[in-house]
Amino acid sequence: MNLEPFFIAMAVAILFLMLCNLYRVVAGPTVIDRMLGMNVIGTKTTVLIVLIGIIDGRVALFIDITLAYALLNFITTIAAARFYQRLAQPAPPEPRESMVAPSAGPEVKVVDAPPAAPDPVRKETR
Amino acid sequence: MTWDASLLWQFDILILLMMVICAVTALALEGLLSSAIATGVYSFLICLMWTHMMAVDVAFTEAAVGAAISTVIFLGTAQYISRWIKKDRPKEQGIKQLTLVIAMICAGMMLAATRDLPDWADTASPASTHLSPGYIEQGYFETATPNVVTAVLADYRSYDTMFEVVVVFAAALVVMVLLRHTSHKHRKVLHLRPKREGRDTVLRGAAQSIIPVMQIFALYVLFHGHYSPGGGFQGGVIFGASFILLALCYNLKFSMNRFKEHAVLWCCAGGVLLYAGIGAACLSLGMNFLGYGALADGLGVSVVMARSHGILAVEIGVGITVMAVMVSLYYDLASGGDLEDGL
Numbered sequence: 001m002n003l004e005p006f007f008i009a010m011a012v013a014i015l016f017l018m019l020c021n022l023y024r025v026v027a028g029p030t031v032i033d034r035m036l037g038m039n040v041i042g043t044k045t046t047v048l049i050v051l052i053g054i055i056d057g058r059v060a061l062f063i064d065i066t067l068a069y070a071l072l073n074f075i076t077t078i079a080a081a082r083f084y085q086r087l088a089q090p091a092p093p094e095p096r097e098s099m100v101a102p103s104a105g106p107e108v109k110v111v112d113a114p115p116a117a118p119d120p121v122r123k124e125t126r
Numbered sequence: 127m128t129w130d131a132s133l134l135w136q137f138d139i140l141i142l143l144m145m146v147i148c149a150v151t152a153l154a155l156e157g158l159l160s161s162a163i164a165t166g167v168y169s170f171l172i173c174l175m176w177t178h179m180m181a182v183d184v185a186f187t188e189a190a191v192g193a194a195i196s197t198v199i200f201l202g203t204a205q206y207i208s209r210w211i212k213k214d215r216p217k218e219q220g221i222k223q224l225t226l227v228i229a230m231i232c233a234g235m236m237l238a239a240t241r242d243l244p245d246w247a248d249t250a251s252p253a254s255t256h257l258s259p260g261y262i263e264q265g266y267f268e269t270a271t272p273n274v275v276t277a278v279l280a281d282y283r284s285y286d287t288m289f290e291v292v293v294v295f296a297a298a299l300v301v302m303v304l305l306r307h308t309s310h311k312h313r314k315v316l317h318l319r320p321k322r323e324g325r326d327t328v329l330r331g332a333a334q335s336i337i338p339v340m341q342i343f344a345l346y347v348l349f350h351g352h353y354s355p356g357g358g359f360q361g362g363v364i365f366g367a368s369f370i371l372l373a374l375c376y377n378l379k380f381s382m383n384r385f386k387e388h389a390v391l392w393c394c395a396g397g398v399l400l401y402a403g404i405g406a407a408c409l410s411l412g413m414n415f416l417g418y419g420a421l422a423d424g425l426g427v428s429v430v431m432a433r434s435h436g437i438l439a440v441e442i443g444v445g446i447t448v449m450a451v452m453v454s455l456y457y458d459l460a461s462g463g464d465l466e467d468g469l
Contacts, residue, residue, distance in 0.1 A: 034160055042166075061182050072193040
């Protein structure tokens with residue numbers, strides 16, 4: 001039974017689904033839409049590479065690439081999410097020029113004088 | 127079953143169309159994060175394209191670099207430079223337009239030059255008639271390496287690969303020279319960095335379970351490069367990506383405790399040194415620089431097997447350097463050079 005037309009049809013279908021996700025990446029109103037679109041396109045790429053391998057009859061060559069994608073695909077998404085996480089948080093107030101002199105050396109922490117030890121005599125009297 | 131190039135030309139058209147859309151999107155979008163995401167999608171598509179053209183090793187490199195490293199480095203750079211970007215400065219607008227003109231001129235010249243290139247899979251092109259048949263027919267018998275790409279990369283064209291590794295090493299060096307500084311000099315910049323808040327229980331659990339798998343897979347890619355697509359570059363990138371993932375899921379300090387900056391630098395230089403050292407050893411044993419056949423007596427194997435082992439040793443050198451360079455680029459770019467806190 002020749003399954004090749006089935007696989008080709010599947011590959012074309014996935015390619016068109018990828019086009020839908022690409023629309024979300026291009027148009028997506030927020031950055032989070034774009035991140036999701038990219039992640040889904042990555043997953044579809046993984047499947048498509050296997051399908052091209054099956055159509056070609058040399059899956060063994062392509063499995064390594066798909067494994068690499070499966071392992072690495074989410075790193076970009078995590079990095080984008082981290083970037084967004086920092087972006088979404090309120091920025092700390094800008095330091096005034098007077099706070100840090102440009103010629104100041106390494107930061108020196110001004111530690112308050114340690115609290116005086118309790119007077120042993122007074123302890124006894126209590 | 128034979129591969130028929132005309133079978134799926136619609137594939138190519140559709141993928142190329144999507145790539146053009148991605149490229150235009152990356153230029154047109156406002157924020158740097160969105161542009162970085164669009165280039166990430168572009169990298170997926172071009173990997174698909176190369177897979178479709180049966181350039182498996184190139185596709186593997188793109189898969190490793192595009193999925194793991196390049197977008198992360200873009201984002202790290204974007205975070206670093208976004209502290210100084212001020213919108214709508216008239217002077218910068220002029221520079222942007224100048225850049226556009228230069229880019230258009232270069233693109234036009236390249237498009238004009240493509241007419242002289244041979245067609246894809248043209249059997250009558252000079253490369254296919256003079257050089258490739260020798261590699262394909264003799265490669266296995268001379269180097270005992272079934273994957274002809276690895277044999278060409280690390281044996282026949284070993285000089286090129288060595289200087290590629292040197293270029294990668296130089297890239298890390300330049301980024302370090304430009305960005306690395308101790309934290310107290312630029313305290314003002316440090317103050318502007320918002321703190322990262324919240325717990326990452328799921329991320330950390332996922333990282334703990336996937337990083338060992340990733341590292342084993344990277345070693346497999348490196349050592350199996352003789353038989354399947356892969357090799358030093360791809361294995362090194364995947365191994366480096368595991369440390370970048372560690373830094374992303376925990377924080378930069380956590381990753382730097384596992385793989386300290388000194389160790390990274392030693393690995394950067396050590397891989398290049400291993401590569402060049404093998405070449406020098408061959409030279410001292412009476413053959414050409416990087417002529418692995420000279421190692422046959424020392425290893426006690428035939429000349430063919432010595433070339434196979436030489437390829438493996440050189441690939442290990444490439445892998446060490448590439449892994450360390452990727453980690454070093456991330457450390458410097460994502461933290462802005464002070465190594466306090468990453469992306």
